[in-house]
Amino acid sequence: MVTDSEVPADGTIQLLWGLRDGPTRGPKPVLSLERIAQAAVDIADAEGLAAVSMQRVAADLDFTKMSLYRYVTGKDELVAAMIDLAAGDPPVVAELPGRTWRPRIEAWVRLLGEAWDAHPWLPWVTMGDRVMGPNETGWTEASAAILAETGLSVPERMALARMLGGHVRATMSVSTAGTQPWVSRRQAALLEEHADRFPVLVTMLRDGEPDPPDNGREFGLRLILDGVERLIAERTS
Amino acid sequence: MVTDSEVPADGTIQLLWGLRDGPTRGPKPVLSLERIAQAAVDIADAEGLAAVSMQRVAADLDFTKMSLYRYVTGKDELVAAMIDLAAGDPPVVAELPGRTWRPRIEAWVRLLGEAWDAHPWLPWVTMGDRVMGPNETGWTEASAAILAETGLSVPERMALARMLGGHVRATMSVSTAGTQPWVSRRQAALLEEHADRFPVLVTMLRDGEPDPPDNGREFGLRLILDGVERLIAERTS
DNA sequence: AGCCAACTGTGTCCTATAGATACTGTTTCC
DNA sequence: GGAAACAGTATCTATAGGACACAGTTGGCT
Known part of the structure; x- marks a missing residue:
C-alpha cells in the first residue's frame, strides 16, 4: 500500500479501462474485479477505509486473501478500482x-x-x-x-x-x-484558555452563529x- | 497509525499545547519532543511520508524505537507534532x-x-x-x-x-x-484512445495552452x- | 479422445509496521 | 540513604501486504 504520492503503474490503467486481456484456458474465474471492488467499497462505506484489508475483503467474499491477487496486482489497484466504482456514472x-x-x-x-x-x-x-x-x-x-x-x-x-x-x-x-466546522468542543475550550493569544477567534467563537449544515x-x-x-x-x- | 478519521485523544492536545507536566524525579530526558518531531519532519520532507516510521525516526536520532514512546503515546501524536512544527510560525x-x-x-x-x-x-x-x-x-x-x-x-x-x-x-x-495539472502523459494517451467518449477533453488537450506553473x-x-x-x-x- | 499448457484458488512463508510489557539503570525527594 | 519515579532498552506480539509453490481445473491442439 502506497501512502505517498507515486506514479501509478501501467497495469492499473489497463485494469481501470478494461484493457486486461482475459485468459482463454484454465478454470472459470469465480470472482471478478467488480465483485471485489464492490465488497471493498461496502466495507469502506460501513466501517471506514481502515477496515479495508485484503484479508477482510477476501473474507467477506468467502475467499482467501491471495485469491484477490489474481484480479488485482496489489492493494493500490484495488483502491483505484474502488474509486472509480464509488465515483459512479457521471451526469449527462x-x-x-x-x-x-x-x-x-x-x-x-x-x-x-x-x-x-x-x-x-x-x-x-x-x-x-x-x-x-x-x-x-x-x-x-x-x-x-x-x-x-x-x-x-x-x-x-x-x-x-x-x-x-x-x-x-x-x-x-x-x-x-484541515480545520473543523469550524471548531470542535475541545478546540473551543482550548481557545478560551488561550484567549490572549487568539482574541479574534475567541470573540468569533463567543458571538458567532452556528455553522450552516452544508x-x-x-x-x-x-x-x-x-x-x-x-x-x-x-x-x- | 490511524488512516481513518478519528477524534483525537486528550493526550494529543496536551502534547501540542505543552500541557504535559514534566516529571521531577528520574533520569534527565536526553531526547525531546522537538527533536523527535524535527527528525520526523526532515525524513518526510526528504523521502516522503511513507519513510516516516518509528523505527526510522529513532534510528536517525540514534535511539531505539521504543524510546520515542516516552515522549509520544503513538504515531498519531508524532504526526500531530510534525504538523504543527511544519506549519511554522504564523505571520503577524x-x-x-x-x-x-x-x-x-x-x-x-x-x-x-x-x-x-x-x-x-x-x-x-x-x-x-x-x-x-x-x-x-x-x-x-x-x-x-x-x-x-x-x-x-x-x-x-x-x-x-x-x-x-x-x-x-x-x-x-x-x-x-484528485486530477492532474491537468493531465499526465498516460492520461492524455488514454483520452486520445477514447476520443469518442470524451470529445471535449480531447479537444482541450489538443489545442490547450500549457498549465500555469502555480x-x-x-x-x-x-x-x-x-x-x-x-x-x-x-x-x- | 487425450494430453499439455494455461489458468484459478489455496497454503505457507517472509518482511515491515505499530505497539505492549518487563527489564536495567539513573535521578531526586523524603 | 533508601525508595519511588523516571529514561531508555530488549523482547515479543499482532496485523498488514505480498512472494511463491502447489493442487486442481479447463480449453486448445494433435
Missing part, C-alpha cells in the same frame, strides 16, 4: 437543468457532492498523482463541457473544474478539511462562480 | 502588506502556500477531525483577523478561511488534487476574492 450534461453554464455547473457540483458524500473515504484515497478511471474521467468531461461556454482559456477552465472538485471534497459532511458548500460555490462571472464580464467589455 | 497581521483585507488575505494565502509547499506531505496528514496546534491556530487567527474587516458573518468568514486553506492545499506544487493558485484566489467583493458590494448597497 444535456439533462442538467438550466440553459447557461452557471446553473449547470451548480447542478454538477451538487451531484458530485451527493456522490462523494456517500463515500466519505474518497478524499483520503484520491490524493496525489493518479490515473483517473472512466467514471472519474466522465465527471471531468461533463464539467469541461459545461465550462466550455464560459469562454475561459483551457487551463483556466481546468483549474476551475479542479477547484470545484476540491471544494466538494473540502465541504464533505465528514469534515475532510459546511459552506453553497456559500463557497457562490463565491467562486461570482468570481467567474466577474472575470467573464471584464473580458467581454 | 500588522506586518502584512496593504491596508485593506484583500491584499492582506492574498499575502496570507501566499505565505501559507510557501509554508506548505516546503512540506508536500502535509495534505495527507491534515485530513479528518483533528485538534489544531498553536501554530496552526495562529494561522487561523491571522486569517480571521484579516477577514473581520469584510463584514461577513462569522460562519461565512470561517468558511472562507477554510476555503482558502483548502485552495492552497489543492494547488500545491506536488499535485494533491497550478492555478493565483487564478483561483482571484476568483474567490472577486466573489467576496461582489458579495460585500451587494450587501452594502
Whole structure:
C-alpha cells in the first residue's frame, strides 16, 4: 500500500479501462474485479477505509486473501478500482437543468457532492498523482463541457473544474478539511484558555452563529462562480 | 497509525499545547519532543511520508524505537507534532502588506502556500477531525483577523478561511488534487484512445495552452476574492 | 479422445509496521 | 540513604501486504 504520492503503474490503467486481456484456458474465474471492488467499497462505506484489508475483503467474499491477487496486482489497484466504482456514472450534461453554464455547473457540483458524500473515504484515497478511471474521467468531461461556454482559456477552465472538485471534497459532511466546522468542543475550550493569544477567534467563537449544515458548500460555490462571472464580464467589455 | 478519521485523544492536545507536566524525579530526558518531531519532519520532507516510521525516526536520532514512546503515546501524536512544527510560525497581521483585507488575505494565502509547499506531505496528514496546534491556530487567527474587516458573518468568514486553506492545499506544487495539472502523459494517451467518449477533453488537450506553473493558485484566489467583493458590494448597497 | 499448457484458488512463508510489557539503570525527594 | 519515579532498552506480539509453490481445473491442439 502506497501512502505517498507515486506514479501509478501501467497495469492499473489497463485494469481501470478494461484493457486486461482475459485468459482463454484454465478454470472459470469465480470472482471478478467488480465483485471485489464492490465488497471493498461496502466495507469502506460501513466501517471506514481502515477496515479495508485484503484479508477482510477476501473474507467477506468467502475467499482467501491471495485469491484477490489474481484480479488485482496489489492493494493500490484495488483502491483505484474502488474509486472509480464509488465515483459512479457521471451526469449527462444535456439533462442538467438550466440553459447557461452557471446553473449547470451548480447542478454538477451538487451531484458530485451527493456522490462523494456517500463515500466519505474518497478524499483520503484520491490524493496525489493518479490515473483517473472512466467514471472519474466522465465527471471531468461533463464539467469541461459545461465550462466550455464560459469562454475561459483551457487551463483556466481546468483549474476551475479542479477547484470545484476540491471544494466538494473540502465541504464533505465528514469534515475532510484541515480545520473543523469550524471548531470542535475541545478546540473551543482550548481557545478560551488561550484567549490572549487568539482574541479574534475567541470573540468569533463567543458571538458567532452556528455553522450552516452544508459546511459552506453553497456559500463557497457562490463565491467562486461570482468570481467567474466577474472575470467573464471584464473580458467581454 | 490511524488512516481513518478519528477524534483525537486528550493526550494529543496536551502534547501540542505543552500541557504535559514534566516529571521531577528520574533520569534527565536526553531526547525531546522537538527533536523527535524535527527528525520526523526532515525524513518526510526528504523521502516522503511513507519513510516516516518509528523505527526510522529513532534510528536517525540514534535511539531505539521504543524510546520515542516516552515522549509520544503513538504515531498519531508524532504526526500531530510534525504538523504543527511544519506549519511554522504564523505571520503577524500588522506586518502584512496593504491596508485593506484583500491584499492582506492574498499575502496570507501566499505565505501559507510557501509554508506548505516546503512540506508536500502535509495534505495527507491534515485530513479528518483533528485538534489544531498553536501554530496552526495562529494561522487561523491571522486569517480571521484579516477577514473581520469584510463584514461577513462569522460562519461565512470561517468558511472562507477554510476555503482558502483548502485552495492552497489543492494547488500545491506536488499535485494533491484528485486530477492532474491537468493531465499526465498516460492520461492524455488514454483520452486520445477514447476520443469518442470524451470529445471535449480531447479537444482541450489538443489545442490547450500549457498549465500555469502555480497550478492555478493565483487564478483561483482571484476568483474567490472577486466573489467576496461582489458579495460585500451587494450587501452594502 | 487425450494430453499439455494455461489458468484459478489455496497454503505457507517472509518482511515491515505499530505497539505492549518487563527489564536495567539513573535521578531526586523524603 | 533508601525508595519511588523516571529514561531508555530488549523482547515479543499482532496485523498488514505480498512472494511463491502447489493442487486442481479447463480449453486448445494433435
